[in-house]
Amino acid sequence: MLQQLKKHTNKLLLILLLLSAQILITLALGESKQWQEVDWLDIAGEGGAVWLCMVWLIVLLASRPHGPVTSLLFWGFSCFLIASGQDLLDEFIRLPDATIWSHAVESIPMPIGMLLMSIGLLHWYREQQALNEQLLKRERGNRDHRRLDKITGLADAHYLRTQLSIELKKARAEGLPTSILMLDIDEFRNFNRRLGIAEGDRLLSELTELILLNLRRRDLLCRYAGDRFAIVMPATCQEMAVLVAQQLEDVCRHFAFRARNNDSAQFHTVSTAVATDGLDASIEESYVVDKLLERANYGLAKAKERRSLKVA
Known part of the structure; x- marks a missing residue:
């Protein structure tokens, strides 16, 4: 005070x-x-x-x-x-x-x-x-308080999988697609090495708020692992999910983060990837969850590889 x-x-x-x-x-x-x-x-x-x-x-x-x-x-x-x-x-x-x-x-x-x-x-x-x-x-991510991440206040990967399975079942009953969007901060390890883990935690927290501001109410943001976020997007086709991914990349690229031990503004790019359910009702939700996450993570690895080659 x-x-x-x-x-x-x-x-x-x-x-x-x-x-x-x-x-x-x-x-x-x-x-x-x-x-x-x-x-x-x-x-x-x-x-x-x-x-x-x-x-x-x-x-x-x-x-x-x-x-x-x-x-x-x-x-x-x-x-x-x-x-x-x-x-x-x-x-x-x-x-x-x-x-x-x-x-x-x-x-x-x-x-x-x-x-x-x-x-x-x-x-x-x-x-x-x-x-x-x-x-x-945030409310959807606060239903299981035992699994909240202390830094970002978001739910974890386990909760993400549970909710993704629920959304897939609901969407298939209505004949609607479900997409998952993966987002990863570029060069986050180098940022931690230069400015310290405490500043890295602050960056994760502030980017969480920024991402939440640019999502729809029905979307679910979770901290998937480390500096990687996952967003469940109900009733969202591949094209719309890609558009949201591009918008989040633009928003994060223009976000000026000021570290406590460095007066200059830090700007960060993020890599994104999208995977969408094919609406094949004969395949079990648990298998689809695994495949969606696998495709999204693979797409994210490819996106980061392309970005690193572009920077080089």
Whole structure:
């Protein structure tokens, strides 16, 4: 929490500066009220509003990274805080009747803050929708918690085989093809050797999120082995699976990974291969699973071989 707050030091200093200026100007232009003039009920309500605004500001900055949504929410809360703070100061300080700026500070920031908060919350809602979509894509891989990979949070090869068999049976009953897509990170061993295993684990984790964002909800992503991923694609023909494979290659190629011990961006290519069920209902699902995985792995080996020759 403290580490995240440090990233927003400038924002915290700015709001403290504005609040300090607000207090000093009010004290300079007004005079303190007598204790019998103070309405403690108003102070409790307005003070509570100020306190809650400050708490929410800190929670916001401690829980979110830099970005436009964070800025919109921050300035929205700040407007509430400034307006509520002036209301609270007016309970202790009497300003001359001719003072207009005090009423302006109480009134103008509030609707501005409401507008900024509304826009920020709309974008936040869209963020949550995207995150929920990603979590739904993970859900199929979370059914057997004993087989979750600790690095990527994905299910393993055993779970993949089980689900592939289920999807094949279901697809054949409906007369639909099932495809499997294999994806492997190129030169991953060299990356580990240069930057360390910890950075390799980070790369696997971040690529997992990237791949999930670019899959359909019904697709199942698993960590097949090492830096190799497998995707079960129900109701997907060979042509569509190849198109998805090409899209994933493009997305991964443009993904800039920044290692903690190296400031320069690292770009990685991936190799892919696709295998599709031939819809021969006379062949048992377990045999088809073996053959599909065998064909996909063979195709992936050939793809990596072609890529290495091209690089050479």
